[in-house]
Amino acid sequence: MGSIILGTGSCLPEREMSNHDLEKLVDTSDEWIVSRTGIETRRISGKGEETYILAATAAGNALEMAQLTADDIDLIIVASMSAHMIMPSCACFVQKELGAKKAFAYDINAACSGFLFALDNGDKYLRVEQNKKILVIGAETLSSRTNWQDRNTCILFGDGAGAVVLEYQEDTRGVVASELFSDGSLWNLLYMHNAPSYNPELEQPDYPGAHIMMEGREVFKYAVKAMEGAIRALLVRENIGIDSIDLMIPHQANIRILKKLVSRLGIDQEKVFINVQKYGNTSAASIPIALDEANREGKLTRGDLLLVCSFGGGFTWGASLLRW
Numbered sequence: 001m002g003s004i005i006l007g008t009g010s011c012l013p014e015r016e017m018s019n020h021d022l023e024k025l026v027d028t029s030d031e032w033i034v035s036r037t038g039i040e041t042r043r044i045s046g047k048g049e050e051t052y053i054l055a056a057t058a059a060g061n062a063l064e065m066a067q068l069t070a071d072d073i074d075l076i077i078v079a080s081m082s083a084h085m086i087m088p089s090c091a092c093f094v095q096k097e098l099g100a101k102k103a104f105a106y107d108i109n110a111a112c113s114g115f116l117f118a119l120d121n122g123d124k125y126l127r128v129e130q131n132k133k134i135l136v137i138g139a140e141t142l143s144s145r146t147n148w149q150d151r152n153t154c155i156l157f158g159d160g161a162g163a164v165v166l167e168y169q170e171d172t173r174g175v176v177a178s179e180l181f182s183d184g185s186l187w188n189l190l191y192m193h194n195a196p197s198y199n200p201e202l203e204q205p206d207y208p209g210a211h212i213m214m215e216g217r218e219v220f221k222y223a224v225k226a227m228e229g230a231i232r233a234l235l236v237r238e239n240i241g242i243d244s245i246d247l248m249i250p251h252q253a254n255i256r257i258l259k260k261l262v263s264r265l266g267i268d269q270e271k272v273f274i275n276v277q278k279y280g281n282t283s284a285a286s287i288p289i290a291l292d293e294a295n296r297e298g299k300l301t302r303g304d305l306l307l308v309c310s311f312g313g314g315f316t317w318g319a320s321l322l323r324w
Contacts, residue, residue, distance in 0.1 A: 002174025009061025038255025042158030042280035079114025112312025114284030162288025
């Protein structure tokens, strides 16, 4: 018994930026980027492709698959760290775009782990209010939060959105369990400042700008260990072996992180869905975009056991099991 995914959807900006395009902006090369990240292209938003527009389009596609309308939705949760405004929330703009008049809406910011946190939030809500239908969305326009002169970060990120529709059903399918974690003491390894303060007493010293800052090597080290630990803890708790997993969809951050994680877990590479080469790191949108892609490509069958995991700034990380 749990929260069933009735439909999935995604939306990618029209513009595709290749590694060769990046060669014109910073001192880098296609070979260097591919060898270290696995990323070949990423999508970059243009006019009319704000975070909430991508989110609403992805949500609309998920609703269409679920054969529902916006009027059926009671709650909208958007995971994002790159909404076009701080207030109102991205979720409120999505509600407006969809015309989901009876839904209440709010955002969650857990960086790249945002979708997992939002999915767990939605699942917990449905276990109390079992007659509701919920949209859970991960959406980012990281191009607006990237320093395009920093070759260590600008090569990594892309824009996009993914969404799922949740409904509670008396079924053996649905969200099985989650293990979620945070460690704020490591914030300075991956962070992003807000806009400059108008209160001089609260100004940040040496303010670098409102863009992503990252210590790549340290993040790599923590990411692999943290995700492995969360996955193993979840599997032990649920008494499930890694061989029982039908498909694993990890956060699409970096191919080297993914390969290291897969190796340490001992899971069959054929069971791991990877699309980082096409879209780069889309933060909270990464997992729902991949989930929708896997679903529409027919890689998911009713009853499959799905493992999703992520790691992001905060630090935040975790893993979830879903019975499709």
